[in-house]
Amino acid sequence: MIAYSWLIPALPAVAFFVIFLLGSRLPGRGAPVGIVAVAASLGMSIVVLGQIAAGHGPFESSIQWLQVGGLRLEFGEYIDGLTAVFFVVVCLISLCSQVYSLGYMKGDRRFSSYYAFLSLFTASMLNLVIADNLFQLLVGWELVGICSYLLIGHWWEEKENSDAAIKAFVVTKTGDVPFLFGIFVLTLAAGGVANIPQISNMAASGQLGTGLLTVAALLLFGGAIGKSAQFPLQVWLPDAMAGPTPVSALIHAATMVCAGVYLVGRMYMVFAPSGHALAFVGTIGAITMLIAATMALVQDDIKRVLAYSTVSQLAYMIASLGLGPAGYTPAFFHLFTHAFFKALLFYGAGSVIHAVHTNNMSEMGGLGKRMRTTYWTFAVGTAALIGIPPLAGFWSKDDIIATAFNTHHYAIWIVALITAFLTAVYMTRAFLMTFRGEYRGEGHPHESPAVMLAPMVFLAGLAIVAGFLGAPFIHGAFHYWVAFPGGETERFNWALTILTVAVGLTGIGVGWVLYRDYREVDPLKRLGGLWTLWTRKYFMDDIYNEGIRHPIQYPIAGATASFDRTVIDGAVNGVGLSTRRLSGVLRYIQSGNVQRYAVFLFAGVAILAFVITRL
Amino acid sequence: MIHLTILLIFAAFLFSAGVYGVLARRNAVLVLMSIELMLNAVNVNLVAFAQYLKDLTGQIFALFVIAVAAGEVGIGLAIVILIYRNRETIDVDKIDLLKW
Numbered sequence: 001m002i003a004y005s006w007l008i009p010a011l012p013a014v015a016f017f018v019i020f021l022l023g024s025r026l027p028g029r030g031a032p033v034g035i036v037a038v039a040a041s042l043g044m045s046i047v048v049l050g051q052i053a054a055g056h057g058p059f060e061s062s063i064q065w066l067q068v069g070g071l072r073l074e075f076g077e078y079i080d081g082l083t084a085v086f087f088v089v090v091c092l093i094s095l096c097s098q099v100y101s102l103g104y105m106k107g108d109r110r111f112s113s114y115y116a117f118l119s120l121f122t123a124s125m126l127n128l129v130i131a132d133n134l135f136q137l138l139v140g141w142e143l144v145g146i147c148s149y150l151l152i153g154h155w156w157e158e159k160e161n162s163d164a165a166i167k168a169f170v171v172t173k174t175g176d177v178p179f180l181f182g183i184f185v186l187t188l189a190a191g192g193v194a195n196i197p198q199i200s201n202m203a204a205s206g207q208l209g210t211g212l213l214t215v216a217a218l219l220l221f222g223g224a225i226g227k228s229a230q231f232p233l234q235v236w237l238p239d240a241m242a243g244p245t246p247v248s249a250l251i252h253a254a255t256m257v258c259a260g261v262y263l264v265g266r267m268y269m270v271f272a273p274s275g276h277a278l279a280f281v282g283t284i285g286a287i288t289m290l291i292a293a294t295m296a297l298v299q300d301d302i303k304r305v306l307a308y309s310t311v312s313q314l315a316y317m318i319a320s321l322g323l324g325p326a327g328y329t330p331a332f333f334h335l336f337t338h339a340f341f342k343a344l345l346f347y348g349a350g351s352v353i354h355a356v357h358t359n360n361m362s363e364m365g366g367l368g369k370r371m372r373t374t375y376w377t378f379a380v381g382t383a384a385l386i387g388i389p390p391l392a393g394f395w396s397k398d399d400i401i402a403t404a405f406n407t408h409h410y411a412i413w414i415v416a417l418i419t420a421f422l423t424a425v426y427m428t429r430a431f432l433m434t435f436r437g438e439y440r441g442e443g444h445p446h447e448s449p450a451v452m453l454a455p456m457v458f459l460a461g462l463a464i465v466a467g468f469l470g471a472p473f474i475h476g477a478f479h480y481w482v483a484f485p486g487g488e489t490e491r492f493n494w495a496l497t498i499l500t501v502a503v504g505l506t507g508i509g510v511g512w513v514l515y516r517d518y519r520e521v522d523p524l525k526r527l528g529g530l531w532t533l534w535t536r537k538y539f540m541d542d543i544y545n546e547g548i549r550h551p552i553q554y555p556i557a558g559a560t561a562s563f564d565r566t567v568i569d570g571a572v573n574g575v576g577l578s579t580r581r582l583s584g585v586l587r588y589i590q591s592g593n594v595q596r597y598a599v600f601l602f603a604g605v606a607i608l609a610f611v612i613t614r615l
Numbered sequence: 616m617i618h619l620t621i622l623l624i625f626a627a628f629l630f631s632a633g634v635y636g637v638l639a640r641r642n643a644v645l646v647l648m649s650i651e652l653m654l655n656a657v658n659v660n661l662v663a664f665a666q667y668l669k670d671l672t673g674q675i676f677a678l679f680v681i682a683v684a685a686g687e688v689g690i691g692l693a694i695v696i697l698i699y700r701n702r703e704t705i706d707v708d709k710i711d712l713l714k715w
Contacts, residue, residue: 590714591711591714592710592711592712592713592714593707593708593711594646594707594710595637595638595639595646595707595708598637598638599638602634602638
């Protein structure tokens with residue numbers, strides 16, 4: 001079965017072509033095709049994960065794609081525990097999103113193309129995960145980027161949405177530039193080898209110098225910063241909320257943003273030997289988790305709260321990877337559990353938005369009485385994200401925080417604790433503002449259809465139990481699936497766990513006191529300067545706009561545009577114009593009279609004969 | 616046995632008459648006939664040299680030219696008929712649509 005893993009990305013890819021080409025002519029406007037394909041992939045993924053769990057080692061095979069000089073490009077598959085876990089997560093969330101979209105996107109005018117791109121998105125991410133070499137990974141990486149661009153801008157008629165799509169594309173592309181150079185550096189240093197296991201072996205055996213590995217790791221990490229929305233490129237993710245909610249769930253839980261974390265994990269042999277690279281990764285993670293959590297505190301748009309929470313949680317994973325080999329498993333354990341409850345939270349938000357037709361929490365309130373299922377599943381998701389035992393988020397987040405302490409990264413440990421506190425506050429705030437109190441909007445919101453509630457209930461179940469897969473005292477299986485040599489460490493500490501839970505509960509308490517009764521003026525506004533700083537996103541959008549976009553847009557882009565118009569267009573038009581002038585003269589020869597042509601013909605022959613006989 | 620030179624002069628005269636006809640005649644049928652003259656001038660040359668060099672290749676070649684010329688004139692006359700049906704003239708000066 002493992003050898004046929006390539007079918008897992010292939011099935012959604014086929015579904016994409018079928019839906020894209022046949023579109024609305026298919027039954028159900030193409031949606032069943034995508035759902036069946038990804039369900040089949042999910043089944044295969046679970047079988048593959050089972051075989052990995054049963055002890056089948058990493059599997060690798062590849063075929064030659066093309067040969068360019070000394071560089072041999074391959075197309076292959078590399079299946080280990082990390083790959084298998086990602087297979088399951090991606091397929092599961094994609095399946096849930098596609099089922100959920102049946103209700104959420106009902107009657108949308110571009111329903112078929114929406115499903116086609118969802119399938120392509122899934123296939124691209126699976127291709128990125130299965131890739132056994134850097135170039136195949138890059139192909140998946142870029143396809144994921146273009147798919148998220150297409151889906152974020154699904155409702156492109158509104159300028160705001162298409163702007164958000166362009167922003168997502170351009171900002172992640174900024175990170176892709178160093179990523180591309182990282183691939184070049186590694187491939188050149190390895191003598192034209194782009195194969196990831198081979199590069200990992202070279203890095204582990206010390207064939208590549210530490211300095212070179214540091215440079216390569218930092219360059220690769222640039223890609224992860226862009227894709228996983230880490231500081232300073234986190235600005236695109238909140239705007240990406242312009243897309244349909246199921247797409248946000250897919251982007252945040254399983255595809256797009258997880259690609260960056262996956263990249264660091266897949267290339268961890270390159271990161272691990274370099275202390276500087278790990279320190280940088282950890283620092284970026286720590287900065288991002290804190291600033292994202294503070295910005296989540298002040299949002300009014302429910303999806304933006306969740307978006308910043310994703311940035312913050314991804315930063316937990318990144319910071320965990322920065323802790324060294326010991327943080328490897330906790331990072332992916334958190335990614336695994338986070339996928340379930342974050343998708344759940346987005347579906348809950350989507351369900352609410354579907355009912356009240358606004359994203360603003362100030363126009364919600366009191367929905368708990370009207371939407372019971374949404375209310376309870378959202379409560380489970382919130383508790384899981386805050387880290388209430390024994391829900392999924394508790395095990396994984398506690399794992400990261402404990403590892404930070406045990407590996408003596410006290411700065412990261414403290415930041416992680418503060419962030420855990422802030423997480424509890426902003427999630428309590430969002431929950432109370434949405435579901436408690438009196439309804440402040442217009443109309444009469446109703447519970448969403450069953451096709452939307454089913455994935456939510458299912459994921460709520462997973463958000464409760466998934467954590468036990470990695471729970472330390474019952475020897476959770478997860479740590480055998482995804483492991484890094486040298487990463488074994490003490491993983492459970494009663495005192496630390498109690499501290500972490502206490503911090504979370506304190507956060508809930510603070511949130512409860514502040515937001516128990518809805519107030520027109522947010523209580524946090526009393527913070528004054530900090531409130532401004534957080535609502536203005538640390539002025540980073542302004543810095544990018546004024547500092548980068550304007551200097552480029554007006555002087556540089558203006559100069560290039562006028563160069564293009566005068567010199568380049570001038571040259572092209574000049575060639576065309578001179579050709580027309582010349583032909584205006586020459587066309588009189590073309591009289592249409594056969595006999596005149598014959599005269600030229602004979603004259604030519606006569607001249608030729610004369611010349612040849614003279615020579 | 617006729618002298619080679621006489622034959623060549625005859626062929627050259629024939630060819631020149633053909634060229635004149637092609638270039639100067641207005642009637643498309645006469646133009647075609649003039650082309651036949653040129654072809655036959657070539658044939659005369661071929662046969663004359665075949666006899667002079669005691670080599671049959673030239674005669675065989677001339678047979679081929681006659682066969683191809685038959686085909687050519689068949690197509691040529693068909694075109695002329697079609698042009699006449701469409702435009703009611705076969706004056707080559709007036710058939711000059713294919714131009715700027």
